[in-house]
Amino acid sequence: MSIADTELAPWTTAELEERLRDVVARRYHHRHPFNLRMHEGTLTPDELRRWILNRFHYQQHIPIKDALILAKLETSELRRLWIHRIHDHDGTAPGEGGIERWLRLGEAAGLERGRLLSGEEVLPGVRLAVDGYVNFCRLRPPLEAVASSLTELFAPDLMRVRIEAFERHYPWVDAAGLRYFRGRISQGRNDSQEAIALVLDWARTRADQERAVAALSFKCDVLWSLLDAVERG
Numbered sequence: 001m002s003i004a005d006t007e008l009a010p011w012t013t014a015e016l017e018e019r020l021r022d023v024v025a026r027r028y029h030h031r032h033p034f035n036l037r038m039h040e041g042t043l044t045p046d047e048l049r050r051w052i053l054n055r056f057h058y059q060q061h062i063p064i065k066d067a068l069i070l071a072k073l074e075t076s077e078l079r080r081l082w083i084h085r086i087h088d089h090d091g092t093a094p095g096e097g098g099i100e101r102w103l104r105l106g107e108a109a110g111l112e113r114g115r116l117l118s119g120e121e122v123l124p125g126v127r128l129a130v131d132g133y134v135n136f137c138r139l140r141p142p143l144e145a146v147a148s149s150l151t152e153l154f155a156p157d158l159m160r161v162r163i164e165a166f167e168r169h170y171p172w173v174d175a176a177g178l179r180y181f182r183g184r185i186s187q188g189r190n191d192s193q194e195a196i197a198l199v200l201d202w203a204r205t206r207a208d209q210e211r212a213v214a215a216l217s218f219k220c221d222v223l224w225s226l227l228d229a230v231e232r233g
């Protein structure tokens with residue numbers, strides 16, 4: 001029987017939220033061995049730079065996937081709600097926004113911005129993981145595309161741990177470079193609150209609720225695969 005055929009009673013809103021949070025708690029990349037090593041302080045400078053360079057590929061594609069989601073939203077109210085994500089990453093003027101801040105993180109770690117912008121050194125597995133996420137948001141309905149962003153439920157906590165880890169273990173990274181992570185604490189909290197409200201509102205049947213949980217699982221796989229590729233180098 002496919003998910004679409006299930007006629008089980010829907011979960012309550014509280015049950016659905018618990019299931020979504022449980023997926024992230026169990027499968028988010030905060031548990032990946034490479035992330036654990038980053039936070040313990042055992043990455044070499046080359047490994048940390050490899051992560052920054054490859055994660056830039058993910059960062060660059062976030063506003064592209066958000067534009068694909070925006071194009072599926074059918075009311076002004078919803079598009080107004082979503083559009084700030086593109087501004088958060090691209091800024092509203094040159095020299096602003098999350099992508100620029102990530103480039104500065106790279107510079108703070110000794111990576112010239114041209115190396116990040118060229119994309120030449122991006123690992124094949126990272127390209128595949130990021131393509132997988134962008135195409136998922138391109139092809140799936142709004143419920144699943146929005147649910148896949150819910151890994152951000154955990155991102156603010158992760159950012160706090162990461163900032164502390166960088167300050168303690170990687171003092172050779174100029175502190176100004178950490179501005180990206182600081183900004184994501186409130187952005188991630190705001191994004192995930194907006195997105196979970198939509199998912200809880202839209203997913204009324206059990207089949208839709210299961211699709212939302214599966215979308216979030218898929219996104220955890222994307223982030224996990226990205227770190228697998230970076231770890232292998």
Ligand SMILES: O=C(O)c1cc(C(=O)O)c2c(n1)C(=O)C(=O)c1cc(C(=O)O)[nH]c1-2
Nearest residue numbers: 062098148149150151152153155158184223
């Ligand atoms: O560094 C991280 O661990 C991390 C994770 C995630 C995430 O959970 O997808 C995002 C970000 N950072 C991030 O900076 C970001 O802008 C972002 C946007 C999204 C999304 O799916 O819409 N996730 C994330």
